[in-house]
Amino acid sequence: xxxxxxxxxxxxxxxxxxxxxxxxxxxxxxxxxxxxxxxxxxxxxxxxxxxxxxxxxxxxxxxxxxxxxxxxxxxxxxxxxxxxxxxxxxxxxxxxxxxxxxxxxxxxxxxxxxxxxxxxxxxxxxxxxxxxxxxxxxxxxxxxxxxxxxxxxxxxxxxxxxxxxxxxxxxxxxxxxxxxxxxxxxxxxxxxxxxxxxxxxxxxxxxxxxxxxxxxxxxxxxxxxxxxxxxxxxxxxxxxxxxxxxxxxxxxxxxxxxxxxxxxxxxxxxxxx
Amino acid sequence: xxxxxxxxxxxxxxxxxxxxxxxxxxxxxxxxxxxxxxxxxxxxxxxxxxxxxxxxxxxxxxxxxxxxxxxxxxxxxxxxxxxxxxxxxxxxxxxxxxxxxxxxxxxxxxxxxxxxxxxxxxxxxxxxxxxxxxxxxxxxxxxxxxxxxxxxxxxxxxxxxxxxxxxxxxxxxxxxxxxxxxxxxxxxxxxxxxxxxxxxxxxxxxxxxxxxxxxxxxxxxxxxxxxxxxxxxxxxxxxxxxxxxxxxxxxxxxxxxxxxxxxxxxxxxxxxxxxxxxxxxxxxxxxxxxxxxxxxxxxxxxxx
Numbered sequence: 189x190x191x192x193x194x195x196x197x198x199x200x201x202x203x204x205x206x207x208x209x210x211x212x213x214x215x216x217x218x219x220x221x222x223x224x225x226x227x228x229x230x231x232x233x234x235x236x237x238x239x240x241x242x243x244x245x246x247x248x249x250x251x252x253x254x255x256x257x258x259x260x261x262x263x264x265x266x267x268x269x270x271x272x273x274x275x276x277x278x279x280x281x282x283x284x285x286x287x288x289x290x291x292x293x294x295x296x297x298x299x300x301x302x303x304x305x306x307x308x309x310x311x312x313x314x315x316x317x318x319x320x321x322x323x324x325x326x327x328x329x330x331x332x333x334x335x336x337x338x339x340x341x342x343x344x345x346x347x348x349x350x351x352x353x354x355x356x357x358x359x360x361x362x363x364x365x366x367x368x369x370x371x372x373x374x375x376x377x378x379x380x381x382x383x384x385x386x387x388x389x390x391x392x393x394x395x396x397x398x399x400x401x402x403x404x405x406x407x408x409x410x411x412x413x414x415x416x417x418x419x420x421x422x423x424x425x426x427x428x429x430x431x432x433x434x435x436x437x438x439x440x441x442x443x444x445x446x447x448x449x450x451x452x453x454x455x456x457x458x459x460x461x
Numbered sequence: 462x463x464x465x466x467x468x469x470x471x472x473x474x475x476x477x478x479x480x481x482x483x484x485x486x487x488x489x490x491x492x493x494x495x496x497x498x499x500x501x502x503x504x505x506x507x508x509x510x511x512x513x514x515x516x517x518x519x520x521x522x523x524x525x526x527x528x529x530x531x532x533x534x535x536x537x538x539x540x541x542x543x544x545x546x547x548x549x550x551x552x553x554x555x556x557x558x559x560x561x562x563x564x565x566x567x568x569x570x571x572x573x574x575x576x577x578x579x580x581x582x583x584x585x586x587x588x589x590x591x592x593x594x595x596x597x598x599x600x601x602x603x604x605x606x607x608x609x610x611x612x613x614x615x616x617x618x619x620x621x622x623x624x625x626x627x628x629x630x631x632x633x634x635x636x637x638x639x640x641x642x643x644x645x646x647x648x649x650x651x652x653x654x655x656x657x658x659x660x661x662x663x664x665x666x667x668x669x670x671x672x673x674x675x676x677x678x679x680x681x682x683x684x685x686x687x688x689x690x691x692x693x694x695x696x697x698x699x700x701x702x703x704x705x706x707x708x709x710x711x712x713x714x715x716x717x718x719x720x721x722x723x724x725x726x727x728x729x730x731x732x733x734x735x736x737x738x739x740x741x742x743x744x745x746x747x748x749x750x751x752x753x754x755x756x757x758x759x760x761x762x763x764x765x
Contacts, residue, residue: 238624242695245688457657
């Protein structure tokens with residue numbers, strides 16, 4: 189359930205909810221970190237749930253000693269009212285058998301808070317691509333029927349590739365196609381639930397493998413930016429954006445949060461050499 | 462149990478290593494392919510599968526027993542929540558032993574509750590007369606000030622049990638005027654720092670506090686990118702969400718078993734607002750620590 193930091197809670201009617209799936213390479217979560225850090229979003233509440241492994245730490249987006257002592261937990265909500273954007277960040281894996289309860293709790297919050305649409309950032313195992321998927325862009329999108337009507341055309345203009353369906357029984361019956369997102373965590377479940385509830389949801393995902401997934405996160409967040417225009421990308425001509433809107437300086441691009449230090453372990457013991 | 466659940470058998474994710482053997486590909490994201498199938502096929506579970514799942518959940522249920530004062534309400538009626546001004550939770554053997562050595566004694570404190578649970582790592586002891594090396598979770602109340610509660614939790618509470626523990630324990634405690642202190646330990650190898658952990662002077666203490674906690678902390682705060690997990694994290698998260706002042710003291714140590722050096726690393730807390738009025742006599746503490754050492758030695762001896 190959503191618990192606001194203070195007061196009765198903000199009005200999220202008409203907002204876009206951006207959230208990650210806990211998926212291969214944690215790419216969605218890394219991309220969300222970049223969005224929150226770059227847009228300097230404010231924390232407005234927590235998503236209190238028994239579905240995620242508990243964890244706490246100090247402010248992952250700290251920029252100074254003063255703001256470094258704010259406690260963060262495993263699922264928090266940030267907002268940027270000027271862009272009608274609300275972001276849910278998930279920082280730990282799901283507990284066994286808790287996918288479905290989490291999806292239900294999340295979608296029920298989406299409906300009760302009257303968010304306009306949900307954008308899910310995710311990833312899928314690169315090694316499970318078929319021959320055609322090995323060529324061209326590793327980025328894909330999916331739209332629920334409710335959102336297809338609104339933005340389907342825009343996706344065509346952007347020349348984005350829709351996530352292909354695969355045969356349910358390969359080699360036996362190629363006619364029946366199903367959606368298969370290996371390594372995508374709750375992506376498929378959340379997407380199919382949104383379809384059946386008529387919720388406007390888009391999934392943006394990247395094919396990747398475990399490893400240094402920082403470049404994958406940048407690719408995914410730039411993909412998102414092509415659509416949402418959260419920051420001015422290099423070489424773009426956005427003359428229709430008014431001066432009042434807060435768009436960070438082009439030269440800074442996406443800001444890496446301070447918590448991305450030491451992603452691959454500590455310093456080496458001197459006795460090794 | 463997994464074998465009993467029928468799946469479409471799409472095949473596990475696999476990869477070949479340099480030696481040519483095929484292994485299941487692990488993922489940092491903690492995503493299990495079976496989970497995805499299970500989520501999609503939960504609706505196709507047979508009554509048999511459901512029954513097995515229900516029995517496992519029942520076995521893993523966390524039961525909290527509270528001692529009822531004389532003349533309490535009839536059975537079946539939920540007992541009244543305990544008024545509480547200070548709640549100190551010690552998670553792990555060393556933190557629990559710190560409370561035993563420096564705070565707890567049989568004259569000033571009484572047992573008011575116990576947690577009974579089972580998981581793959583431990584089963585809680587059935588008695589309240591426990592050894593420092595046993596697995597147990599007991600609640601104590603200060604007889605002279607019944608709003609002061611202590612919890613020693615040396616059993617491992619699994620991730621699917623932590624939320625239950627939280628709701629059942631905090632559900633029985635009044636939150637008005639409450640302040641929580643959590644003590645816990647973890648391996649120094651988990652500490653992320655620019656230097657190597659081999660050069661760090663362990664054991665050492667680091668703290669995390671909720672927004673509402675305004676008192677002085679007894680040691681430096683835990684820097685990013687370090688995090689805390691498990692039950693201590695669950696308790697601190699609960700306090701942060703529900704705006705309860707709370708502080709967590711994490712002791713990074715290179716000894717995993719019961720160890721007096723690790724226990725003594727918590728000593729700076731004895732001068733904190735929460736604990737300074739609860740500290741035992743120095744001679745008592747020394748006796749308790751010595752007793753701990755001998756008990757520990759006996760249990761660690763694998764030779765007759």
